[in-house]
Amino acid sequence: MFSPESLKKRRTELKISQADMARKLDISRQSYFTWESGKTKPNSHNIEKLADILGVSTGYFESEHRIVETYLKLNDINRVKVEEYAEELLTVQEESKVVQLYSIKVIDDVELSAGLGESIYDEADTVEVLSDTDYQYDIATWIKGNSMEPTYVSGEVALIREGGFDYDGAVYAVVWNERAYIKKVYLEEDGYRLVSLNPDYSDMFAYAEDNPRIVGKIIGHFMPVVGG
Template sequence: MFSGERLRAIRLVNEMTQENLGKLVGVGKVTISKWESETTVPNAKHLRALEETFLVAKGYFESDFELLSIYHKLTSAHQGKVMRYSRRLLEEQEQSVQFVAYQVRTNILLSAGPGETFEDEFETETVYFDKEMDHDVATWIKGNSMEPMFQSGEVALIKETGFDYDGGIYAIVWFGHTYIKRVYREEEGFRLVSINPDHPDKFAFYEDQPKIVGKVVGHFMPLAV
């Protein structure tokens, strides 16, 4: 890959302006500027002209030129050592886990038997997982009403979408408490269904002003780091 940084560096070392270099290789100073910022790259003809202008080896303006130049100067035995070490570093890099931080609201507990208050003001704590998932609110799950899909102690990720479709899993505020349930919209209100059959359905009448906070779009058990 062409390196605009290497072009700019050698031009400055030679105390040459973009305009002067452009005249030597047959382009305008705007083109030189674009090459240096890597907005565009020189074609084969102009690349050869740059190499001849600065009396450098073919490939000098490639971003990995220095690395390859050193490698090719090594003996075969030392090249082998470099390759083995590089492979080991690559394996370690691929096996390493990249942790993603989540800010979890600590004063909201979803799936708790009678529900928990969904506050406007809240405190958070940081937990980690190995996958990034889009969400608006992260909060703790407590209780077993949504087992086996959701486990107590997991983090629920909520997207503040409002109601979308029947049977989706939503966070809903009702009588000042928050639940995570399968929600079905009926003529007089929302039917709240637990996944665990040991927990009976609940019914939130519209006149009681239940509010769908959003859809649960993900959940995870935090990782120890």
């Protein structure tokens, strides 16, 4: 990454003004100023010209140059110390990261057929779980069983956007014969064909006369964050 600090440092060491640098580069002073202020960065051609004017390598302007240059001057023992210290700093940095978590209210121990899509779910018992992503959804419910593995894993939360059938092959929450399913759905003449992703499960057919109901499309799924 281009380092404007390195550019300014070298220019001032050589006692060259910004105006003189701009003239040598055949650009405006304002353009040169934006390089040193970090608002823009020179292209590779201009970096080569800068290196020639300032008597340095093109790598000099990389932000990592100073660290690498210092490291290469160390003996083997001190290089090991630097590497160990850098690892310690990285560990502390990773442990101190603050990850924003979002609350998701998941319908708990309630069959989808008990009211999803009929606004009864608003009164159902819910359990709060945490996610590291701020999802936009209408209903959240648990995924149970392995019929939709490997994509949808038991224990994950399924996020549903309420609505009817949209197109073949999408994954929907479906209520049929007092049971709830998360399946790929295909509309056929006599009803819906419900397809599992797990090849160990056979397709099911929800006949129209049984009044199967599409609760909504699955728009996302995640494993809750533990220990948030």
